[in-house]
Amino acid sequence: xxxxxxxxxxxxxxxxxxxxxxxxxxxxxxxxxxxxxxxxxxxxxxxxxxxxxxxxxxxxxxxxxxxxxxxxxxxxxxxxxxxxxxxxxxxxxxxxxxxxxxxxxxxxxxxxxxxxxxxxxxxxxxxxxxxxxxxxxxxxxxxxxxxxxxxxxxxxxxxxxxxxxxxxxxxxxxxxxxxxxxxxxxxxxxxxxxxxxxxxxxxxxxxxxxxxxxxxxxxxxxxxxxxxxxxxxxxxxxxxxxxxxxxxxxxxxxxxxxxxxxxxxxxxxxxxxxxxxxxxxxxxxxxxxxxxxxxxxxxxxxxxxxxxxxxxxxxxxxxxxxxxxxxxxxxxxxxxxxxxxxxxxxxxxxxxxxxxxxxxxxxxxxxxxxxxxxxxxxxxxxxxxxxxxxxxxxxxxxxxxxxxxxxxxxxxxxxxxxxxxxxxxxxxxxxxxxxxxxxxxxxxx
Amino acid sequence: xxxxxxxxxxxxxxxxxxxxxxxxxxxxxxxxxxxxxxxxxxxxxxxxxxxxxxxxxxxxxxxxxxxxxxxxxxxxxxxxxxxxxxxxxxxxxxxxxxxxxxxxxxxxxxxxxxxxxxxxxxxxxxxxxxxx
Numbered sequence: 001x002x003x004x005x006x007x008x009x010x011x012x013x014x015x016x017x018x019x020x021x022x023x024x025x026x027x028x029x030x031x032x033x034x035x036x037x038x039x040x041x042x043x044x045x046x047x048x049x050x051x052x053x054x055x056x057x058x059x060x061x062x063x064x065x066x067x068x069x070x071x072x073x074x075x076x077x078x079x080x081x082x083x084x085x086x087x088x089x090x091x092x093x094x095x096x097x098x099x100x101x102x103x104x105x106x107x108x109x110x111x112x113x114x115x116x117x118x119x120x121x122x123x124x125x126x127x128x129x130x131x132x133x134x135x136x137x138x139x140x141x142x143x144x145x146x147x148x149x150x151x152x153x154x155x156x157x158x159x160x161x162x163x164x165x166x167x168x169x170x171x172x173x174x175x176x177x178x179x180x181x182x183x184x185x186x187x188x189x190x191x192x193x194x195x196x197x198x199x200x201x202x203x204x205x206x207x208x209x210x211x212x213x214x215x216x217x218x219x220x221x222x223x224x225x226x227x228x229x230x231x232x233x234x235x236x237x238x239x240x241x242x243x244x245x246x247x248x249x250x251x252x253x254x255x256x257x258x259x260x261x262x263x264x265x266x267x268x269x270x271x272x273x274x275x276x277x278x279x280x281x282x283x284x285x286x287x288x289x290x291x292x293x294x295x296x297x298x299x300x301x302x303x304x305x306x307x308x309x310x311x312x313x314x315x316x317x318x319x320x321x322x323x324x325x326x327x328x329x330x331x332x333x334x335x336x337x338x339x340x341x342x343x344x345x346x347x348x349x350x351x352x353x354x355x356x357x358x359x360x361x362x363x364x365x366x367x368x369x370x371x372x373x374x375x376x377x378x379x380x381x382x383x384x385x386x387x388x389x390x391x392x393x394x395x396x397x398x399x400x401x402x403x404x405x406x407x408x409x410x411x412x413x414x415x416x417x418x419x420x421x422x423x424x425x426x427x428x429x430x431x432x433x434x435x436x437x438x439x440x441x442x443x444x445x
Numbered sequence: 446x447x448x449x450x451x452x453x454x455x456x457x458x459x460x461x462x463x464x465x466x467x468x469x470x471x472x473x474x475x476x477x478x479x480x481x482x483x484x485x486x487x488x489x490x491x492x493x494x495x496x497x498x499x500x501x502x503x504x505x506x507x508x509x510x511x512x513x514x515x516x517x518x519x520x521x522x523x524x525x526x527x528x529x530x531x532x533x534x535x536x537x538x539x540x541x542x543x544x545x546x547x548x549x550x551x552x553x554x555x556x557x558x559x560x561x562x563x564x565x566x567x568x569x570x571x572x573x574x575x576x577x
Contacts (some may be wrong), residue, residue, distance in 0.1 A: 001576025012502040023575070041501060084508060084572075085507060095498050108541075132487045178493055
C-alpha cells in the first residue's frame with residue numbers, strides 16, 4: 001500500500017492532479033499514522049476497501065464497492081467522488097517542514113528498568129539485551145578505525161533493488177558508526193565482529209523486510225575474517241553454535257529496528273505469517289577449505305584474501321530432506337535431485353543450494369568441476385522438463401511474459417551455490433535466497 | 446549479684462545479636478540493592494529525516510465531463526476491482542469518462558514516466574489501486 005501512497009503523493013504534488021488511493025482497510029492505521037505523513041501529505045484522501053479484494057469474484061467486488069468503507073461508513077464509490085471534489089481544508093493546504101526526533105541520546109535508570117524500557121519501547125527483538133553503557137560502546141568501537149561520528153548509511157523498511165527506478169516507499173533513517181556499535185553491544189557482539197556489522201550496515205539493506213510475504217535476510221561471509229572472528233562453518237554452520245554466527249545477524253536486526261525504523265508490526269512490518277529466521281537471519285560462513293569450487297566471493301570478482309560479506313534476501317533455507325525429490329538411496333543422484341529441486345523454486349528469489357562439503361564433492365566427481373558448469377546443467381535440464389506439478393495451482397501470469405506451456409524456473413545467475421557445514425553426513429539444504437550486494441569487510445576494519 | 450551479672454551478660458549478648466542481625470540485614474539489603482544502582486546507557490536509535498509537507502492538488506468542482514484514470518498498480522484482483530468501478534461510473538455517472546490503465550515499470554513501486562506524462566496531459570483525476 002505504501003507504493004500506491006507514494007505514487008499518488010507524487011501525482012498530486014508534481015502533476016497537480018487530484019487522486020484517491022485505494023487501500024484495503026486492514027492498513028488504515030498504517031497509512032493514516034505513518035505512510036501519508038512520511039510522504040509529506042498527511043491529508044491524502046485514501047478510500048479504504050473491504051478486505052480482501054484478491055480472490056473475490058466480480059460479483060462480490062461489485063457488491064463491495066457500493067458497500068460502506070469500514071473506517072468511514074460511507075459508500076465506497078460515493079466517497080471516491082467526494083474525495084475528488086470536496087474542496088481542500090485549511091489543514092490539507094498546510095505546507096512547511098515537520099522536524100522529527102528519535103528521542104534522548106541516553107537513558108539513566110536501574111538495569112531492570114532499562115531492560116524493561118528498551119523492551120516496551122520496541123528497541124529490542126523481545127529478548128534480553130546487553131545494556132549499551134558508554135564503556136561497553138567505547139570497547140566495541142575499538143573494533144574499527146572509523147570515526148564514531150561518521151555516517152555509515154541510511155535505512156528504510158523497504159529497499160529497492162540497486163538500479164531500480166522505484167518510488168521511495170519508506171523514509172530513510174541515518175546512522176553513525178557509534179549507532180551501529182551501540183546496537184552491536186546490545187546484540188552481544190564482540191568488537192572484532194564490528195567490521196562485518198558495519199559493512200552490512202553500509203549497504204542500507206534492512207535486516208527485517210516490511211513485506212507481507214515474511215521474507216528473511218541472509219549473509220554469506222567469505223575470506224580470512226571467518227577464522228579471525230570464529231565464525232562457524234563446520235557442523236551446524238547455519239545454527240546458533242558460535243558467538244559470531246549468533247550475534248552478527250542479531251546486530252543487523254537490532255540496527256534495523258532502532259536505526260532503520262524497521263520491524264514495527266502494523267507500520268513497517270506486515271509479514272502475514274512471520275518467519276522464525278527473522279530472529280537472527282540466515283548467517284552463512286562458507287567452508288571454503290572443504291569446498292571443491294572457488295569460494296562464493298571469488299566467483300563474484302573478489303580476491304581469495306579479501307574478507308567479504310554478501311547480503312541475501314528471500315524465503316529462507318531449509319533441509320533438502322523436506323523435498324519429495326530427496327530420497328535416500330545407496331547411490332545418490334545429487335545433481336539430479338538438485339536439478340529437480342531448483343526447478344521447483346520460485347522465480348522471485350531464484351534458488352540457493354547450501355551444500356555440505358561431501359555433497360559438493362560428490363557433485364564435483366560427477367563432472368562438475370566448476371560451479372558455472374553445474375549452474376549451466378541445472379538451467380538447461382530444468383527447462384527441458386516443461387511444466388511442474390504445482391502449475392495448475394499458480395495464479396495466471398501476464399500474457400506474453402512467459403514461454404507458453406512451461407512454468408518459469410530459476411536459471412543462470414538466479415541459481416546460487418554455497419558450500420558450508422560439516423562433513424559428517426551427506427545432507428544439504430536449499431531455499432529461495434537471492435544474493436544482492438557484496439561488500440568488502442576490510443574497508444570497515 | 447549473680448542475677449545482675451547474668452542480666453548484664455544477657456544484655457551484652459542481646460546487643461551483639463542485634464548488631465549481628467543489623468549487619469546481616471545490611472549485607473542482604475546491599476546485595477539486593479546492587480541491581481538497583483542507576484546506570485546510564487546510550488540510545489540505539491538512528492536519526493529520522495525532517496518531513497517536507499507537499500501540496501495536495503486542488504479538487505475538482507465536479508466530475509461531470511471529466512476524465513478519471515483508474516490505474517492498476519499490478520496487485521492481484523485490482524483489474525477486477527477497477528473494472529467494476531469503471532462499470533459503476535458508466536451506470537451511475539455516465540458524464541464521467543473512466544479510463545482503465547495498467548501501470549508499467551515492473552513492480553508496485555516502479556515508476557512509469559510514460560503514464561505520468563499521459564496523466565498530466567489527459568487526466569483530470571486519478572484513482573489508483575490497490576494497496577493490499
